[in-house]
Amino acid sequence: MDRRNFIKKSSYGGVALSLGLHLAACRSINAVSGKINPISICTWGFVDANAAAGRALENGNNALDAAIKGVNVEEKDLKNTTVGNGAAPDREGNVTLDASVMDHQGNCGSVVYVQDIQNVASLAREVMDHSPHVMLAGDGAYQFAINRGFKKQNLLTDNSKNQYREWLKTSKYKPVINIENHDTIGVICRDINGNLSGACSTSGLAYKMPGRVGDSPIIGAGLYVDNEIGAAAATGLGEEIMKTVGSFLIVELMRNGKSPQEACEEAVKRTAKRAANPEDFQVAYIAMNKAGETGYYSLQQGFAMMEYSNGTNRRKESAYYLKT
Known part of the structure; x- marks a missing residue:
């Protein structure tokens, strides 16, 4: 030349x-x-929750505050049977909630198997900010909540109670794909300072065994944030997500050069390849990198995420791995 x-x-x-x-x-x-343009994304079609997070970002809230505000919307929505108040109970008729948060400095908090407290994402934030621990469980988490000013609430609504009574007639247990208001809410935000944070909240599987904990409160499985690289959140069958530490995996894949979309796809493929019966459950991820690029992908058809950016809140249907 x-x-x-x-x-x-x-x-x-x-x-x-x-x-x-x-x-x-x-x-x-x-x-x-x-x-910097603030961006909020969340699992599933939680329009109001993601809009609340997006507007909070536009009003100057930091990423973690905004993410928790978004999650709080679903935690108090009685129509949502898989998050917060009104959620489906376990096999003994008790509503138990799990949640986690993680901020741009790598701080995190988590609560598991919490009863009678509605806003468990906010409680996870309290654990992060006002305790020497990362995770509190059960009665300990409840007592901590009361000490921090949270109010005791009966989370078993008449609707959930009636559905539980119907379930007792057969007591058959099998996770059903893409129902129950679509499982976990995970919210990832980037604020006007370019910082990333996330929050995740769920009641877990309907009619689960007492004591069961899924991926949502497990840092690295249901949620992970590295402010230099990106963040990811998971939804679906927690037992499968935990086996690959899926959210951490996605962030590490982005660290090694993959886009958020490529990283989400790789994480889902790893689950599909190692699972004995991938057609029987759903796993899905959302992700955002430091530049504000987003990704989302699922094992089965039917997943979607919300994205709030530049004042617009859009539902985005996901591509999926298993084809019929």
Whole structure:
């Protein structure tokens, strides 16, 4: 290659690289204000929850505050039978909740098997901020909540109680794919300072064995944040998600150069390949990297995520691994 052609091709390459960087910057930086665009994503079609998180970000809330505000919306929604108040009970008729949070500094908090407390994502934040621990469980988590000013609430609604009585007639247990208001809510936010945080909340599987804990409160499984790289959250059958430490895996895949979409797809594929019966359950992930790029992918058809960016809250249907 002569000098003239080398310079010409190098110039084209430089233009292409500059264009790529410009396009990435357009997503991260508002062209008018020069500020970083806040972004919120959440598992499933929780429109109001993700809008609450997105608006909080636009109002200057930090990423963790916004994520928890989004999760709180579903925790108090009596129509949601898999999160917070009104959730389906375990086999003994008790509603038990799990949650976790993680901020941009790597701090995290978690609660498991909590009864009679509605906003367990907020409680996980209290564990992170006001205890020497990362995780509190059961009665200990409940007593901590009361000491921190949370109010005792009966979380078993008449609707959940009636459904539980119907279930008792057969007492058959098998996870059902893509029902029950779609399982866990996980919210990941990027604030106007470019910081990432996340929150995750669930009641777990309906009519689970007493004491069962899924992936949602397990840091690295249901939720993981590395502010230098990105964040991920999971939903679906927690037993399978824990086997691959799925959210941590996705962040590490992004660290090694994969996009959020590629990382989510790889995590789902690993679950599908190692599971004996992948057609019998659902696993799905959402992810966001430091640049504000997002990804989402599921094992089965039927998953969707919400994305709030530039004042618009959009539902995004997911591609999936298992084809019929």
